[in-house]
Amino acid sequence: MAGRLQLRVGVEHGCVRRVRVENGRPLAAHLLNGRRVDEAVTLASNLFSLCGQAQGLAARLAVDAAQGLAPSAPRSRHRATLVELAQEHLWRLMIDWPQRLGMTDRREAFADLHRRLAGAAEAPETAVAGLRALVAESGFAVDAAMDTAALRDACRRGGPLGEVLARLIDAAPVAVECTALLPQVGAGAWSARLTDGMPDAAFCRQPVFDDAPAETGALARQAKVPVVASLLAAGRRCAARVVARVVELARVASVLADPAAGPVADAASASAGVGLACVETARGLLMHGVRVEAGVVTDYRIVAPTEWNFHPAGVFFRETLGLKATGDDAARSQVQCLALALDPCVAWDVADLEGEEAIRA
Amino acid sequence: MCLAIPARIVELTGEDNARVDLGGVRKEISLALVEGAAVGDYVIVHVGYALSLLDAEEAERTLALFAEAGIDVAAAAEEGAAP
Structure with missing residues (x-):
């Protein structure tokens, strides 16, 4: 099935000159x-x-x-949706990012926390404790507004998750172009x-908002949280997306701990x-x-x-085009970081443009 | 949205691993994220992990729906792996 998201770039002298996003995802609705x-x-x-x-x-x-009926989904369904969100965040933070950054992934700790979340309906306290322990490894307080250097130091003093975030802050691209964040x-x-x-x-x-593409996801939801806002202010949008996921895990823990959450x-x-x-x-x-x-x-x-x-003129396109790095391979690696931070929900790959398009690049 | 292709466990291969059948294609996967999976159970697989256990009747209904829509389950399963 042609369900793959193909991200194609033309790189020259460490700079991404052309970008093409081909989304072959079938509409299954x-x-x-x-x-x-x-x-x-x-x-x-x-x-x-x-x-x-x-x-x-x-x-x-x-x-x-x-x-014309009142919403009939039980509260348990809303909570299960939140658990699913947290499980996806864990996958990125404990498996995919360590792998991308050349670090050891954390399969056993991930599987343990994933299972605790799966059992959150029966034993929420176990899931909440696990999530809070992971968030503590980030080393930062979400309400702290820190410059990039201070945040990196805080992450390094945290734990295994903090190590990943510190490495990411160094490795991730700094945005030149900004795309609007989708309002809630x-x-x-x-x-x-x-x-x-x-x-x-x-x-x-x-899809567009006010006739323009917009970014959706954890960053759009948590942009005002101080630790995320300080990365945004420094143009570190890619790292901000990942830190926003950690912020959301902390929020999910609070919701799961509150049986009356809406x-x-x-x-x-x-x-x-x-x-x-x-x-x-x-x-x-x-x-x-x-x-x-x-x-x-x-x-x-x-x-x-x-x-x-991954709108053809959306956030991936805009932050990739014009991206500069120390060399062509470094630029390609940063494109991979950006794609992972935006986290497509289908199989994807990054490759060079070929043929005429590559020459024009 | 990644399509959820039900896979049937055909063999437990030890250390939380299993071999599954995905539309005729055999794959080795991890069962670390699900509890109590046994041979004959249906699971949803993503990037080498069984994500959840499925009721057999539901799984067969979903497979029938994919067949009805002309979706090649084996090919869709191959696309399921993100880099």
Whole structure:
């Protein structure tokens, strides 16, 4: 299946001169058309491997809204969606980043914490303790505004996670161009912004906010947290994305420790039979739009975070183009860092442009 | 969104590892993230790890849906590995 995200660059004298993003991810939402609403909700959660909880929650919220029903997803579903977000963050922080930076990954500690989170419904205190211990390894306090050097020192004094972050702060590219961060406006505002309250095919492929691409994900959600804001102010957007994930793990621990914590997603309806749900996932905003007639889905649309961040003129494109490093290989390595920080939800690879495009580069 | 291809465990190979069948393709994976998986169970696999256990009936329904949509499960499973 042509599901791969192909990131192509033209590098010359340590500078990325050309970038092409080819997103061949299939739009699978149409598989839900013609299904009864309950069947569509079950399928939505079974179709996707990394975000099944979020997909199931979005589907339930969207079909409830379309049918004029109060949200029926139980609190446990909202919590499971948050657990899923944390598990994805762990994977990046304990496995993928150490590997990318040439360090030893932490498979056993990762598996242990992943399992604790999977059991968070029965034993939240075990999961919370594990998350808090990991966050403490970062070495920083999220409410501390520090310059880059001070943050790097704090990370080095932390623990294994801090080591990864310190190395990342040194290795990650410094952004030249900035892309707007997607504001957290909620399903009601999205419903009013989209024609007929539903994303259309063009929006599903290349979503925009105020007619421009925007970045979604942990950075967009946590940009105002002092430790993240100080990295942003220094142009260290790539490192800020990873630190924002650590901040979110701390927040997830607090929510899991609080049995009365509220929902993590919402939905709205522009008109009878139309529902729109917004759920925040590890990679960013997941949007489901649905039209329902007589209990049957007639049109289903999904907008995934990867379409925002890997929009052909989006944040990956803009931060890669013009990226400068000490040599061509160093530049390619920084492009890999950037892609991992933005974390596509499908298989991806970075390679050089070939043929005529490479010559023009 | 990575499609979730159900894989059936065909053999436990020791040390939390197992061999699974993904649409006819055999792969060695880790069971470190799931508890109590046995031969015959369906799991969702991502980058060499079983992420979750699936109810057999649900797994077969999902596989039938992929078949109905013309999705080549074995090829989709090959694409499932991120670098």
